[in-house]
Amino acid sequence: MSDVHPSRRNEALALLARLEPEAPAKVARNLDDFHADAVEILLGFAFSDVISRDGIDLRTREMLTVAMLGAMGTAQGQLEFHLRAALNTGVTREEIVEIVLQVAVYAGIPAAMNAMSAAKAAFRAQDAR
DSSP, rough: OOOHHHHHHHHHHHHHHOOOTHHHHHHHHHHHHHOTHHHHIIIIIIIIITTTTTTTTTHHHHHHHHHHHHHOOHHHHHHHHHHHHHTTTTOOOOHHHHHHHHHHHOOOHHHHHHHHHHHHHHHHHHHHH
């Protein structure tokens, strides 16, 4: 029997909507297709337990997330989402460029090239709105 916590699920999806208004329905549908508890477990941990904490504002968290995903170089879809989210929380294109350059120093040129491609896609998406 599923032990889903509707309030935790709703809190996570509400924060996701702040990052990208169109995302909650798509993400919830994708995760629900996998398992009924996936939203609550995965997004509940990430968004309700960690990202919603008061210690760092959402804009800064998105900058950190972009840097970490860029450095990982293995999560292109999540990087593209968080680049759009960063722009939606007030991170400027210039700041994103600086983050990508920083990724090059600490994670290498290939990771930075992947991050640059993702950033360009996020910039195009923003221009298309």
